[in-house]
Amino acid sequence: MNRILFEPSENRGGEVRLAGPRAHHVWAVLQAQPGDAIRAGEVGGDRYDGARVVVSTPSECILRLGEASPPLLRAAWDLLLALPRPKCLRRLWPQIAALGPERVYLTAAEKVEKDYWGSTFLRPEVYRSLLVDGLAQSGDTILPEVEVHRRLKPLVEDVLPRRYAEGRRLVAHPPRAGARNAAPDKPPAYGAGIVAVGPEGGWSDYELRMFEAAGFRRVSLGPRVLRTDTAVVALLSLLTLPPPR
Numbered sequence: 458m459n460r461i462l463f464e465p466s467e468n469r470g471g472e473v474r475l476a477g478p479r480a481h482h483v484w485a486v487l488q489a490q491p492g493d494a495i496r497a498g499e500v501g502g503d504r505y506d507g508a509r510v511v512v513s514t515p516s517e518c519i520l521r522l523g524e525a526s527p528p529l530l531r532a533a534w535d536l537l538l539a540l541p542r543p544k545c546l547r548r549l550w551p552q553i554a555a556l557g558p559e560r561v562y563l564t565a566a567e568k569v570e571k572d573y574w575g576s577t578f579l580r581p582e583v584y585r586s587l588l589v590d591g592l593a594q595s596g597d598t599i600l601p602e603v604e605v606h607r608r609l610k611p612l613v614e615d616v617l618p619r620r621y622a623e624g625r626r627l628v629a630h631p632p633r634a635g636a637r638n639a640a641p642d643k644p645p646a647y648g649a650g651i652v653a654v655g656p657e658g659g660w661s662d663y664e665l666r667m668f669e670a671a672g673f674r675r676v677s678l679g680p681r682v683l684r685t686d687t688a689v690v691a692l693l694s695l696l697t698l699p700p701p702r
């Protein structure tokens with residue numbers, strides 16, 4: 458945990474009392490003593506980089522928050538993700554939150570298996586804590602907005618073109634077979650947009666044509682076919698890098 462996060466309901470007039478794993482982390486990993494400053498943050502709110510430890514035991518921690526600083530800026534690129542298998546989605550939630558997109562769309566695709574829709578990791582009360590883990594890791598405080606769309610076509614044709622400008626809509630797809638040495642079709646540098654990552658079986662030809670007809674540009678990360686979760690992290694990292702000074 459690079460930031461100890463607490464819920465707004467735990468903030469009692471600038472003082473926060475933590476129990477359980479967070480208190481244990483402050484005591485055992487940070488080895489914070491009363492008077493030490495640690496980084497804290499309110500989920501959905503401000504960061505407190507100099508929160509003072511008032512009490513630290515294995516089971517209880519009391520923090521006095523002090524001066525607030527605003528949340529980190531959102532990453533400029535949002536993610537559309539064809540619903541992956543449950544264990545992949547479970548692995549992905551904290552990583553997505555750590556990379557800071559404002560919005561994540563989970564959606565159907567021809568090669569998404571129907572029973573994935575019953576996954577427990579699609580339930581907000583389950584994935585929220587995985588997202589919070591990712592925020593605590595990256596030091597962020599803002600959860601991404603999650604939208605679930607059971608139908609891909611209206612999302613791609615109607616919703617997304619209204620939200621993301623021409624040239625800022627990307628669909629990730631490995632280069633065609635036989636194009637082993639093809640130069641990667643690089644994503645454009647910087648600026649807000651959305652990138653669509655396909656299911657384990659990849660986007661179908663029909664879906665790729667639909668994306669392209671809706672103004673999505675095909676981008677590739679080169680000839681290596683990456684697992685969905687690796688592709689998500691690689692694309693969001695690549696697109697989110699700050700411009701060179």
Ligand code: SAM
Nearest residue numbers: 629630631654655658659677678681682683688
């Ligand atoms: N056999 C599938 C195919 O050829 O499309 C593999 C799909 S891959 C496991 C899952 C998703 O990750 C793809 O649909 C794509 O969005 C993304 N992906 C994986 N490797 C990629 C690469 N080299 N370039 C761009 N996107 C990639």
